[in-house]
Amino acid sequence: MHDFVYYTPTRVFFGKNAEENIGRELESFGATKVLVHFGGGSARRSGLLDKVEKQLQDAGLPYAELGGVEPNPKIGKVREGIDFCKKEGVDFILAVGGGSVLDSSKAIALGLEQGGDPWEMFMTGKIPDKRIPIGAVITISAAGSEMSNSCVISNPDEHLKRSLNSDINRPQVAFMNPENTFTVSPYQTACGVVDIMMHTLERYFCDSPTAEPTDSIAEAVLTSTIDAGRRAMADPEDYDARATLMWCSSLSHNNLTGVGRNFWFVCHKLEHDISGWFDNVAHGAGLAVVFPAWAKYEYKNDPKRFARFARKVWGVVNDDDEAAALEGIEKTKSFFRELGMPVTMAELGVTPDWYEKIASYTTDFDKKTIVSYTPLNTERIMEIYRLAE
Numbered sequence: 001m002h003d004f005v006y007y008t009p010t011r012v013f014f015g016k017n018a019e020e021n022i023g024r025e026l027e028s029f030g031a032t033k034v035l036v037h038f039g040g041g042s043a044r045r046s047g048l049l050d051k052v053e054k055q056l057q058d059a060g061l062p063y064a065e066l067g068g069v070e071p072n073p074k075i076g077k078v079r080e081g082i083d084f085c086k087k088e089g090v091d092f093i094l095a096v097g098g099g100s101v102l103d104s105s106k107a108i109a110l111g112l113e114q115g116g117d118p119w120e121m122f123m124t125g126k127i128p129d130k131r132i133p134i135g136a137v138i139t140i141s142a143a144g145s146e147m148s149n150s151c152v153i154s155n156p157d158e159h160l161k162r163s164l165n166s167d168i169n170r171p172q173v174a175f176m177n178p179e180n181t182f183t184v185s186p187y188q189t190a191c192g193v194v195d196i197m198m199h200t201l202e203r204y205f206c207d208s209p210t211a212e213p214t215d216s217i218a219e220a221v222l223t224s225t226i227d228a229g230r231r232a233m234a235d236p237e238d239y240d241a242r243a244t245l246m247w248c249s250s251l252s253h254n255n256l257t258g259v260g261r262n263f264w265f266v267c268h269k270l271e272h273d274i275s276g277w278f279d280n281v282a283h284g285a286g287l288a289v290v291f292p293a294w295a296k297y298e299y300k301n302d303p304k305r306f307a308r309f310a311r312k313v314w315g316v317v318n319d320d321d322e323a324a325a326l327e328g329i330e331k332t333k334s335f336f337r338e339l340g341m342p343v344t345m346a347e348l349g350v351t352p353d354w355y356e357k358i359a360s361y362t363t364d365f366d367k368k369t370i371v372s373y374t375p376l377n378t379e380r381i382m383e384i385y386r387l388a389e
Helices: 018-028 048-058 075-088 099-114 119-124 186-204 214-234 239-253 266-277 283-301 303-314 321-338 352-362 378-387
Strands: 011-014 034-038 063-066 092-097 134-138 152-155 160-163 173-176
Touching: 011 018, 011 239, 018 048, 018 092, 018 134, 018 173, 034 048, 034 075, 034 099, 048 063, 048 092, 063 075, 075 099, 075 152, 092 099, 099 119, 099 134, 099 152, 119 152, 119 160, 152 266, 160 266, 173 239, 186 214, 186 239, 186 266, 186 283, 186 303, 214 239, 214 303, 266 283, 266 352, 283 303, 283 321, 283 378, 303 321, 352 378
Parallel strands: 011 173, 034 063, 034 092, 092 134, 134 173
Antiparallel strands: 152 160
């Protein structure tokens, strides 16, 4: 196990009445004007925005609202949000939604302190050492952004989707009511299940020594997510299943499943440029295609690790590590298919003539390689895409 620093500053209110804590919590952080940031009309139609507004009104907290966050959140909305917050005198951002809304909120909070064009942060990695506070009211179990250090924003003009990872991104508080996920569509529920699993799998498969009990925690999160995912797909209002997914979403990306390990997030890097070019590709759907192909490309470089995953998570019974590894990869792919996820590039709408262009963006036209068991240049990434045909 490697040395590590573990940091989880987010205060979590979890359960059926989580939203009832919004007013006093935001007051405790010194909020005087709140930006309520959200996506489309579902937050309003569900009545959740009404509940949030009432909490703020009862606490005597002035607020302004900015909706319109899209999947694969855009830098244009971030720029708009920064200007809006300056105009309104906002000093606290409350994200009402899922990972896209939270990523947009994080970027706005950073951009208010950065000065200049916020896209520079995502291209240079240079971020300010402070930001205004952030809270989250979660409506989908997927990204785990309510406790994570990550922020991902797309620039459609440049066909780029880039991440910015820093502990400064971690929200101060999260309000997590599983009932708010009952109306999430089957497709988005499935995307969320894949995303939760991948945030753990990206930490689990890396060039690091075994790290107990981190590995056992990761395996428990994976098996819990698989079981709850099946139950939530069968009954969208299964509270226990939705609660399990919501908590696994947080645990998978607050780095509990990664302590003591050095990880790469290689599949995320490969997927980001697919959805950077194809904006209609949901992040979880792209990962469902990329991961089995990447695993088939790399498993021989760590067969014991892949075999452990197969045995612990999927119950594979095979003493041969290579055979067990391949069976585990196939079971993962079959589970994604069971959820209704795409598992081929064609199902994403990506044809082979796109492979080189997408892969070139990932490697900055072969100026860099992506860290994996095998350093990945443009041609090797294209080989992975071919395994996903």
